[in-house]
Amino acid sequence: MSAVRNPNVRSGGPAALALSLPSPYLLFLGDVTEAGYAKTAFGLRDWAPESCVGEFACAGAAVTTGLPFLSPREAAARGARALVIGVANTGGVIKPEWVPSLIESLEAGLDIVSGMHARLGELPQLRAAAERLGRRLIDVRQPPADIPVATGRKRSGKRLLTVGTDCALGKKYTALALAKAFRRRGLDADFRATGQTGIMIAGGGMPMDAVVSDFEAGAAEILSPDAAPDHWDVIEGQGSVFHPAYAAVSLGLLHGSQPDVIVLCHEPGRRHLLGYPDYPTPQLQEAIAVHLKLGSLTNRAIRCGGVSFNTGALAPEDAESVMRKASQALGLPVADPLRGGADFERLVESCLAP
Amino acid sequence: MSAVRNPNVRSGGPAALALSLPSPYLLFLGDVTEAGYAKTAFGLRDWAPESCVGEFACAGAAVTTGLPFLSPREAAARGARALVIGVANTGGVIKPEWVPSLIESLEAGLDIVSGMHARLGELPQLRAAAERLGRRLIDVRQPPADIPVATGRKRSGKRLLTVGTDCALGKKYTALALAKAFRRRGLDADFRATGQTGIMIAGGGMPMDAVVSDFEAGAAEILSPDAAPDHWDVIEGQGSVFHPAYAAVSLGLLHGSQPDVIVLCHEPGRRHLLGYPDYPTPQLQEAIAVHLKLGSLTNRAIRCGGVSFNTGALAPEDAESVMRKASQALGLPVADPLRGGADFERLVESCLAP
Numbered sequence: 004m005s006a007v008r009n010p011n012v013r014s015g016g017p018a019a020l021a022l023s024l025p026s027p028y029l030l031f032l033g034d035v036t037e038a039g040y041a042k043t044a045f046g047l048r049d050w051a052p053e054s055c056v057g058e059f060a061c062a063g064a065a066v067t068t069g070l071p072f073l074s075p076r077e078a079a080a081r082g083a084r085a086l087v088i089g090v091a092n093t094g095g096v097i098k099p100e101w102v103p104s105l106i107e108s109l110e111a112g113l114d115i116v117s118g119m120h121a122r123l124g125e126l127p128q129l130r131a132a133a134e135r136l137g138r139r140l141i142d143v144r145q146p147p148a149d150i151p152v153a154t155g156r157k158r159s160g161k162r163l164l165t166v167g168t169d170c171a172l173g174k175k176y177t178a179l180a181l182a183k184a185f186r187r188r189g190l191d192a193d194f195r196a197t198g199q200t201g202i203m204i205a206g207g208g209m210p211m212d213a214v215v216s217d218f219e220a221g222a223a224e225i226l227s228p229d230a231a232p233d234h235w236d237v238i239e240g241q242g243s244v245f246h247p248a249y250a251a252v253s254l255g256l257l258h259g260s261q262p263d264v265i266v267l268c269h270e271p272g273r274r275h276l277l278g279y280p281d282y283p284t285p286q287l288q289e290a291i292a293v294h295l296k297l298g299s300l301t302n303r304a305i306r307c308g309g310v311s312f313n314t315g316a317l318a319p320e321d322a323e324s325v326m327r328k329a330s331q332a333l334g335l336p337v338a339d340p341l342r343g344g345a346d347f348e349r350l351v352e353s354c355l356a357p
Numbered sequence: 358m359s360a361v362r363n364p365n366v367r368s369g370g371p372a373a374l375a376l377s378l379p380s381p382y383l384l385f386l387g388d389v390t391e392a393g394y395a396k397t398a399f400g401l402r403d404w405a406p407e408s409c410v411g412e413f414a415c416a417g418a419a420v421t422t423g424l425p426f427l428s429p430r431e432a433a434a435r436g437a438r439a440l441v442i443g444v445a446n447t448g449g450v451i452k453p454e455w456v457p458s459l460i461e462s463l464e465a466g467l468d469i470v471s472g473m474h475a476r477l478g479e480l481p482q483l484r485a486a487a488e489r490l491g492r493r494l495i496d497v498r499q500p501p502a503d504i505p506v507a508t509g510r511k512r513s514g515k516r517l518l519t520v521g522t523d524c525a526l527g528k529k530y531t532a533l534a535l536a537k538a539f540r541r542r543g544l545d546a547d548f549r550a551t552g553q554t555g556i557m558i559a560g561g562g563m564p565m566d567a568v569v570s571d572f573e574a575g576a577a578e579i580l581s582p583d584a585a586p587d588h589w590d591v592i593e594g595q596g597s598v599f600h601p602a603y604a605a606v607s608l609g610l611l612h613g614s615q616p617d618v619i620v621l622c623h624e625p626g627r628r629h630l631l632g633y634p635d636y637p638t639p640q641l642q643e644a645i646a647v648h649l650k651l652g653s654l655t656n657r658a659i660r661c662g663g664v665s666f667n668t669g670a671l672a673p674e675d676a677e678s679v680m681r682k683a684s685q686a687l688g689l690p691v692a693d694p695l696r697g698g699a700d701f702e703r704l705v706e707s708c709l710a711p
Binding site: 152154216220248249252255259281293296 | 575650
């Protein structure tokens with residue numbers, strides 16, 4: 004099986020050993036009524052449009068990606084190879100109400116790709132249908148077997164890792180935007196995905212949060228293998244080393260990625276960690292210093308390329324103002340990749356500066 | 358099933374939810390010819406003597422714990438409830454040559470307890486025998502299901518965590534010795550085990566290196582639950598935040614343990630991390646500072662109680678000298694728990710100082 008290459012993100016090479024997905028996709032929206040719960044579908048639409056032939060949903064769904072609504076059979080006729088569950092709900096559960104739609108997809112000749120915590124094969128009806136039809140149930144959150152313990156050996160090629168002051172503030176989008184900008188400048192760059200949506204966008208990657216702790220840094224090492232000296236791996240960050248639950252994921256990823264450059268991601272105005280009101284968001288200067296200190300273990304030359312702000316909640320003038328102030332205070336470029344512009348170009352240049 | 362209480366370590370209470378083992382044990386030495394590969398057996402002999410009725414081995418073994426050699430049938434007659442695989446070999450494999458001895462043990466009425474990476478049930482002959490005889494195959498390195506994501510909530514009671522400049526330099530022994538010393542002073546203290554040997558010694562615990570990264574800190578939280586205000590949990594450390602492979606384990610454990618006190622464990626003269634010649638062992642002052650910085654995330658009052666030196670390779674005068682010099686340089690007690698003495702008493706007092 005060979006995945007259709009997504010020219011928007013270009014992920015391939017040896018790291019594809021981790022996972023390789025059948026695309027293009029039909030995006031499944033389940034019975035979702037709020038856009039926030041369909042962020043996987045929106046991420047795919049935005050970052051892997053070539054891999055998305057349309058959307059599909061159960062009766063009662065009230066969210067759309069704007070792509071054509073297709074039955075699984077119609078989607079298969081247009082070349083779709085898999086139905087992707089585009090829902091990100093609390094607990095990562097696959098709802099029983101979805102099963103008839105999923106079986107309809109298997110019958111139409113599609114594999115099913117899921118990034119939920121629950122495993123597709125745990126649904127007996129679905130497993131039976133897949134076996135009967137010879138179709139695959141692919142759990143993106145299932146790490147590969149035989150991940151090695153990290154060696155700590157310095158690898159060839161260049162690496163950038165997005166890190167964060169918290170979860171859910173733009174580490175994936177920043178990495179995607181930087182990889183795209185690097186390629187636009189003619190550089191050889193791969194986006195390396197570490198979470199379920201990123202993996203679906205890239206067509207492969209490593210679900211870092213599902214890896215056993217002893218192998219966390221080792222998993223990051225095989226995700227960004229030796230490469231040509233001027234090749235860039237732009238690696239999607241996970242969690243935060245300042246997070247009381249997820250710092251293990253973040254530190255293993257930082258050590259195993261041995262980045263030459265980090266870009267700190269932050270949402271201005273977020274006063275405490277999401278869902279953790281007793282944990283204030285760290286100061287930017289402090290967050291950069293701690294990451295450089297910890298990251299220097301596996302790459303003494305680590306540096307901070309700049310800061311990525313998620314200013315989606317701000318008016319353009321306010322966004323401009325907070326970025327300018329932060330940039331002056333830190334002496335580093337600060338940009339919102341979704342706004343782009345000269346700020347973002349400065350961030351890109353700073354990351355690439357020798 | 359209720360585990361026989363080991364009065365030497367006292368581990369019980371709610372954290373026993375993690376694992377609870379059938380003891381006393383018959384220690385199995387496999388076909389080991391070097392003492393270094395039987396460190397699990399030696400650890401049990403030293404720290405859980407009440408739980409060890411004897412030893413057993415295959416033909417060709419050339420190591421002894423000094424305990425009486427008993428057949429599984431003889432051991433069962435003396436009250437043994439489980440055969441414990443006391444071997445720690447490279448790769449954590451259960452050798453096919455051992456299987457007849459293991460089956461003999463099941464037939465004698467013993468369960469089998471293993472801390473190897475390989476699962477006992479993966480050996481078809483062994484699984485069949487256990488099913489036929491109604492005996493249990495217990496993999497200590499298998500974490501419990503349904504470990505929650507960490508909450509970061511401050512828990513009641515006091516906690517001490519041993520941390521290290523590297524792996525394999527005395528974090529378990531230091532925690533055991535401190536818990537014992539605390540109890541000798543009349544304090545209510547539990548040893549909390551985080552690795553396979555520690556879990557066998559304590560009769561329960563959490564195999565931190567086998568927990569999925571997203572739940573690493575959560576696993577540490579349930580290992581040392583809320584307790585009485587003057588109760589101490591003395592938690593066995595794992596790995597090192599300075600280790601390029603295992604720092605994820607160490608940081609998740611540090612955050613989830615939210616220690617009031619850390620004790621840094623070190624082997625004087627170790628110039629680089631074991632098996633990682635490019636990674637110099639960190640300086641003590643620096644190691645303490647980084648741990649306090651990282652640990653302050655979940656416990657702002659964290660402090661360092663002192664340093665534990667593994668001086669097994671040094672003559673007594675030399676040990677005395679390096680400990681005195683380090684203590685002066687750091688302004689903290691430095692002691693070797695295995696040597697005990699006034700230095701160790703000072704370390705204990707410093708840990709308990711309010």
